[in-house]
Amino acid sequence: xxxxxxxxxxxxxxxxxxxxxxxxxxxxxxxxxxxxxxxxxxxxxxxxxxxxxxxxxxxxxxxxxxxxxxxxxxxxxxxxxxxxxxxxxxxxxxxxxxxxxxxxxxxxxxxxxxxxxxxxxxxxxxxxxxxxxxxxxxxxxxxxxxxxxxxxxxxxxxxxxxxxxxxxxxxxxxxxxxxxxxxxxxxxxxxxxxxxxxxxxxxxxxxxxxxxxxxxxxxxxxxxxxxxxxxxxxxxxxxxxxxxxxxxxxxxxxxxxxxxxxxxxxxxxxxxxxxxxxxxxxxxxxxxxxxxxxxxxxxxxxxxxxxxxxxxxxxxxxxxxxxxxxxxxxxxxxxxxxxxxxxxxxxxxxxxxxxxxxxxxxxxxxxxxxxxxxxxxxxxxxxxxxxxxxxxxxxxxxxxxxxxxxxxxxxxxxxxxxxxxxxxxxxxxxxxxxxxxxxxxxxxxxxxxxxxxxxxxxxxxxxxxxxxxxxxxxxxxxxxxxxxxxxxxxxxxxxxxxxxxxxxxxxxxxxxxxxxxxxxxxxxxxxxxxxxxxxxxxxxxxxxxxxxxxxxxxxxxxxxxxxxxxxxxxxxxxxxxxxxxxxxxxxx
Ligand code: GTP
Ligand code: SPV
Ligand code: MN
Numbered sequence: 005x006x007x008x009x010x011x012x013x014x015x016x017x018x019x020x021x022x023x024x025x026x027x028x029x030x031x032x033x034x035x036x037x038x039x040x041x042x043x044x045x046x047x048x049x050x051x052x053x054x055x056x057x058x059x060x061x062x063x064x065x066x067x068x069x070x071x072x073x074x075x076x077x078x079x080x081x082x083x084x085x086x087x088x089x090x091x092x093x094x095x096x097x098x099x100x101x102x103x104x105x106x107x108x109x110x111x112x113x114x115x116x117x118x119x120x121x122x123x124x125x126x127x128x129x130x131x132x133x134x135x136x137x138x139x140x141x142x143x144x145x146x147x148x149x150x151x152x153x154x155x156x157x158x159x160x161x162x163x164x165x166x167x168x169x170x171x172x173x174x175x176x177x178x179x180x181x182x183x184x185x186x187x188x189x190x191x192x193x194x195x196x197x198x199x200x201x202x203x204x205x206x207x208x209x210x211x212x213x214x215x216x217x218x219x220x221x222x223x224x225x226x227x228x229x230x231x232x233x234x235x236x237x238x239x240x241x242x243x244x245x246x247x248x249x250x251x252x253x254x255x256x257x258x259x260x261x262x263x264x265x266x267x268x269x270x271x272x273x274x275x276x277x278x279x280x281x282x283x284x285x286x287x288x289x290x291x292x293x294x295x296x297x298x299x300x301x302x303x304x305x306x307x308x309x310x311x312x313x314x315x316x317x318x319x320x321x322x323x324x325x326x327x328x329x330x331x332x333x334x335x336x337x338x339x340x341x342x343x344x345x346x347x348x349x350x351x352x353x354x355x356x357x358x359x360x361x362x363x364x365x366x367x368x369x370x371x372x373x374x375x376x377x378x379x380x381x382x383x384x385x386x387x388x389x390x391x392x393x394x395x396x397x398x399x400x401x402x403x404x405x406x407x408x409x410x411x412x413x414x415x416x417x418x419x420x421x422x423x424x425x426x427x428x429x430x431x432x433x434x435x436x437x438x439x440x441x442x443x444x445x446x447x448x449x450x451x452x453x454x455x456x457x458x459x460x461x462x463x464x465x466x467x468x469x470x471x472x473x474x475x476x477x478x479x480x481x482x483x484x485x486x487x488x489x490x491x492x493x494x495x496x497x498x499x500x501x502x503x504x505x506x507x508x509x510x511x512x513x514x515x516x517x518x519x520x521x522x523x524x525x526x527x528x529x530x531x532x533x534x535x536x537x538x539x540x541x542x543x544x545x546x547x548x549x550x551x552x553x554x555x556x557x558x559x560x561x562x563x564x565x566x567x568x569x570x571x572x573x574x575x576x577x578x579x580x581x582x583x584x585x586x587x588x589x590x591x592x
Pocket of ligand 2: 072202210251252437
């Protein structure tokens with residue numbers, strides 16, 4: 005497949021360490037993938053679904069102890085502990101290699117070593133990067149073949165270059181106690197052992213495209229972010245691109261694939277999806293910030309996805325998709341999850357593989373973090389720029405999280421550095437995307453808390469540096485919150501497609517065409533600035549969720565201050581000044 009010496013040397017190391025019975029190169033051909041699907045069905049690793057209703061679709065169940073990312077067992081192994089920063093777990097690289105190689109040694113015995121050459125981003129794009137993952141899991145191979153560009157073409161593009169990322173995955177015994185997801189940013193190396201769950205094992209995704217890539221970007225003036233990318237086409241045919249960072253399971257896939265409300269569609273507004281989870285961004289020749297989606301598919305949250313909330317995501321899953329930890333409907337060999345419809349199957353199997361009667365059971369049938377792996381090309385609103393090697397120019401960056409209180413529906417930062425401050429103070433309720441408690445508010449700067457591959461203080465400094473590099477071409481920065489609750493715990497904002505109403509204001513602000521009021525935290529629209537046409541919503545409620553309560557915000561600054569203390573002298577002076585400025589404005 006290749007004569008690349010650095011690749012062949014590493015694979016020799018891997019073979020002697022892992023001692024597989026067989027070695028198989030993934031060439032990217034449909035024949036090879038089809039043979040692997042058949043093999044996975046034979047061993048029970050995957051279940052083939054109804055070919056008429058869900059052509060080319062499969063179901064996989066992970067071990068019950070292995071259903072989400074494990075942040076407590078995820079490590080950044082930089083030479084100096086300081087460089088991992090206060091928000092990452094750190095392990096000494098020498099110790100980590102030794103421990104991980106000891107765990108992985110001989111673990112492919114009786115198994116096949118699959119070698120996956122993959123490209124993050126369109127093959128050959130100057131914004132793309134190449135990796136190799138070795139794995140003993142067909143599920144991983146088939147997911148990587150959807151989520152990334154794989155095969156011989158990637159190796160041809162790599163040629164003799166040593167510029168690629170090493171990834172070792174071994175399922176070992178799926179032993180929770182020996183589960184480690186380790187990153188060596190200084191060595192371009194990722195090692196993941198004892199897991200089979202997506203975010204822990206599809207090494208191109210969070211491990212490479214965020215943790216390793218964020219470090220590469222810091223050193224080379226680009227950005228790797230936990231962001232969706234979407235294009236908004238107006239009736240005149242102009243498209244504005246925005247990127248948005250929300251924490252895991254907080255609405256990126258939903259916003260990326262949004263369908264504008266009826267009134268807007270009648271006028272000719274359209275939304276196009278470029279990406280739903282990760283953005284790589286670099287300054288382009290014209291001085292603007294250009295973004296690509298390094299992925300080639302969607303690893304989306306299943307529960308809550310339905311024909312109303314996200315028809316485009318649902319449509320994306322109707323062929324060539326792998327479902328993980330959802331319900332199997334025995335009657336017609338299809339899948340189901342909570343929130344798909346109001347008709348759960350009675351004759352079914354739950355995500356753990358046990359018989360399940362959805363009409364009677366009090367237990368959930370699908371895991372809250374059950375997922376679909378769907379090819380991007382299935383998405384009805386995929387952007388014509390999806391495969392662009394140049395990327396799309398970003399006009400606005402949007403931050404957001406789940407906040408029941410305090411944070412208004414939308415506001416615009418005062419300028420770039422104030423926007424970096426807004427991103428740095430993001431907080432959100434935790435979700436099922438990672439193991440641990442759900443619904444606890446935690447700080448999650450730029451939605452990167454679990455994904456930044458180096459010291460978060462240096463990451464903030466890098467954001468500030470990017471603002472200097474981009475100058476007046478820097479995107480405008482906004483913050484949104486779809487999740488405000490009333491006293492009974494009901495959402496006050498309809499969300500989903502109606503979020504377009506907020507996007508409209510954001511785009512208009514970028515074009516200098518919309519009003520806003522200056523508040524202590526930034527520019528906030530008046531209720532009249534958000535179009536409610538066709539929506540049955542009391543304008544008083546909108547006023548309520550746009551209101552900036554200075555007393556509550558002053559309380560919020562105490563939490564920010566405490567959080568900032570963690571970063572010590574690596575917290576940029578600019579952000580200290582931003583916090584002081586906010587406190588000052590709030591107390592006036
Ligand atoms: P990751 O793939 O984990 O990074 O998540 P994501 O950010 O892509 O999350 P996703 O779009 O899948 O959203 C997950 C959850 O957020 C689902 O439970 C949705 O129902 C809910 N959600 C998304 N958008 C909205 C919204 O506008 N309002 C409300 N109330 N809920 C939303
Ligand atoms: C997330 O948790 O943010 C995801 C899913 O996008 S995973 O790939 O598992 O990390
Ligand atoms: Mn994500």
